[in-house]
Amino acid sequence: MKICVFGPGAIGSHITARFAKGGQAEVSVLARGAQLEAIRARGITVRTPEEEFTARPRAEADAAALGPQDAVVVTVKAPAVPGIAAAISPLLRPDTPVVFVLNGIPWWWEDAPDVLDPDGVTRAAVGLDRAVGGVVWSACTVTEPGVVQVQTAANRLIMGERSGEATPRLKALAAALEAGGMGGVVSPAIRTEIWTKLLNNLTNGPITLITRQDMRTTFNDPVVMAAARAVMQEGMAIAAALGHPLGPEIEKNVLRSVTLAHRPSILQDFEAGRALEFDALLEVPLQLARAAGVSAPTLELLVALARKTVGRG
Numbered sequence: 001m002k003i004c005v006f007g008p009g010a011i012g013s014h015i016t017a018r019f020a021k022g023g024q025a026e027v028s029v030l031a032r033g034a035q036l037e038a039i040r041a042r043g044i045t046v047r048t049p050e051e052e053f054t055a056r057p058r059a060e061a062d063a064a065a066l067g068p069q070d071a072v073v074v075t076v077k078a079p080a081v082p083g084i085a086a087a088i089s090p091l092l093r094p095d096t097p098v099v100f101v102l103n104g105i106p107w108w109w110e111d112a113p114d115v116l117d118p119d120g121v122t123r124a125a126v127g128l129d130r131a132v133g134g135v136v137w138s139a140c141t142v143t144e145p146g147v148v149q150v151q152t153a154a155n156r157l158i159m160g161e162r163s164g165e166a167t168p169r170l171k172a173l174a175a176a177l178e179a180g181g182m183g184g185v186v187s188p189a190i191r192t193e194i195w196t197k198l199l200n201n202l203t204n205g206p207i208t209l210i211t212r213q214d215m216r217t218t219f220n221d222p223v224v225m226a227a228a229r230a231v232m233q234e235g236m237a238i239a240a241a242l243g244h245p246l247g248p249e250i251e252k253n254v255l256r257s258v259t260l261a262h263r264p265s266i267l268q269d270f271e272a273g274r275a276l277e278f279d280a281l282l283e284v285p286l287q288l289a290r291a292a293g294v295s296a297p298t299l300e301l302l303v304a305l306a307r308k309t310v311g312r313g
């Protein structure tokens with residue numbers, strides 16, 4: 001099974017190394033800059049709380065060198081997706097699934113605002129039939145080119161067809177990941193999984209952008225924690241109004257996550273001067289809430305403050 005990971009940063013490097021470790025896939029990466037050079041020279045080293053291992057995938061800058069794949073996993077950040085859409089084409093056969101592993105509302109979401117896919121370039125290049133949703137639970141950071149630090153002991157990638165069908169193409173991908181020691185889940189309800197994850201990003205994203213501290217340091221204060229709980233309740237109300245009700249167990253999940261000494265990826269991006277997933281993670285969920293008539297005053301306030309922090313408002 002030929003799999004190409006497009007954009008092996010923190011998450012993509014971890015996923016690539018897991019596919020390689022599992023031995024069921026011929027995995028390659030499409031990378032650029034220092035990451036491309038490092039992966040070519042030294043492979044990808046993954047450091048987790050339990051182990052360290054190195055994988056040596058083929059690394060290319062141009063998709064044409066790799067040709068059609070059985071699956072493509074896109075792990076660039078949301079604002080970069082439209083810019084790489086055309087470059088995915090050489091990797092595609094008519095039935096090649098393209099898993100978009102993204103936090104936040106993805107470009108293929110029904111009624112997604114144009115800002116997630118300006119001029120429909122991704123839709124035109126990839127097509128809705130190939131697009132697969134991906135939600136990753138893994139806290140990762142590139143500590144130096146080619147090296148990824150994983151903070152979470154249990155890691156999983158949840159994939160789902162837009163139709164909800166458990167297709168053979170997704171089952172094969174999930175099995176290849178499992179073989180490498182990362183959970184691979186095929187979900188019949190990927191939109192609910194997206195909202196489950198988004199609840200974390202809504203809770204920790206705006207607040208850590210304001211504090212510029214890791215989650216454990218930020219939330220080690222009862223007042224900040226109360227704000228986190230309020231955002232969580234508002235997020236659950238938005239998800240329910242959109243037809244994706246989340247169970248009460250979600251709360252435990254979010255509250256456990258904020259005890260990690262991890263800087264959320266949106267904060268890492270801000271500090272590194274990279275483009276932010278501000279629309280996919282924060283603005284679009286708020287737009288969907290307003291359209292559904294759901295009030296989210298705490299989230300509105302925190303996002304307004306975060307906008308000022310990052311120079312958007």
Ligand SMILES: NC(=O)C1=CN([C@@H]2O[C@H](COP(=O)(O)OP(=O)(O)OC[C@H]3O[C@@H](n4cnc5c(N)ncnc54)[C@H](OP(=O)(O)O)[C@@H]3O)[C@@H](O)[C@H]2O)C=CC1
Pocket residue numbers: 006007008009010011012030031032033035075076077078080083084101102103136137138139140141142265277
């Ligand atoms: N990091 C984490 O712990 C988590 C992240 N996520 C989500 O996963 C997704 C990926 O995040 P993450 O891995 O952190 O992001 P990173 O920024 O670490 O990785 C993205 C990679 O894509 C590369 N890239 C961008 N454009 C191109 C291009 N044209 N050609 C080749 N490579 C390109 C970037 O290269 P360059 O550096 O040169 O721009 C970078 O290496 C996001 O939606 C994020 O929110 C979800 C859970 C946890």
Ligand SMILES: CC(C)(CO)C(=O)C(=O)O
Pocket residue numbers: 103138139140200201204257262263264265266
């Ligand atoms: C913090 C975490 C791991 C969970 O919300 C995340 O998704 C991110 O870093 O963006």
